[in-house]
Amino acid sequence: MKTFQTLSELAAEVGQPPLISDWVTITQAKINLFADATGDQQWIHVDPEKARAGPFGAPIAHGFLTLSLLPIFFDSSFALAQPVMGVNYGLNRVRFTAPVPVGSRLRAHMRLLAVLPIESDGLQLSWEVSVEREDSPKPVCVAEALVRCYP
Numbered sequence: 001m002k003t004f005q006t007l008s009e010l011a012a013e014v015g016q017p018p019l020i021s022d023w024v025t026i027t028q029a030k031i032n033l034f035a036d037a038t039g040d041q042q043w044i045h046v047d048p049e050k051a052r053a054g055p056f057g058a059p060i061a062h063g064f065l066t067l068s069l070l071p072i073f074f075d076s077s078f079a080l081a082q083p084v085m086g087v088n089y090g091l092n093r094v095r096f097t098a099p100v101p102v103g104s105r106l107r108a109h110m111r112l113l114a115v116l117p118i119e120s121d122g123l124q125l126s127w128e129v130s131v132e133r134e135d136s137p138k139p140v141c142v143a144e145a146l147v148r149c150y151p
Helices: 007-011 028-038 048-052 063-068 070-077
Strands: 002-004 078-080 085-095 105-118 122-133 141-150
Touching (some): 002 007, 007 105
């Protein structure tokens, strides 16, 4: 994990190599909790027996479950010593490019694309995020995440 002392120091990361998060394991329990929270009870996610006979040979995580892990990925890849309030502002160009079977380990590569000043002395950070699945040749999710930070 990389630690930045200030938002300005983090802003200097534009164009630098990506920050890499810790691994997160996708369990059937996580998938079931997400299904309960969102009401998405599609059998490919929550019925292991039926899913084994399905197109992926196992239950797979919801795409939005993978996307919802962004805060964990951010928290495990860098820290700010300066107290900051961060809020999600939105997403651009989200794609779920490969399935995430139960038992997969995921981590994110996050590259800071741009930093824009916003009201109240804040900054809007634009991050290119690529979520990889261990031992898989292609990412499972790619997105541009917009985060607003305020001192």
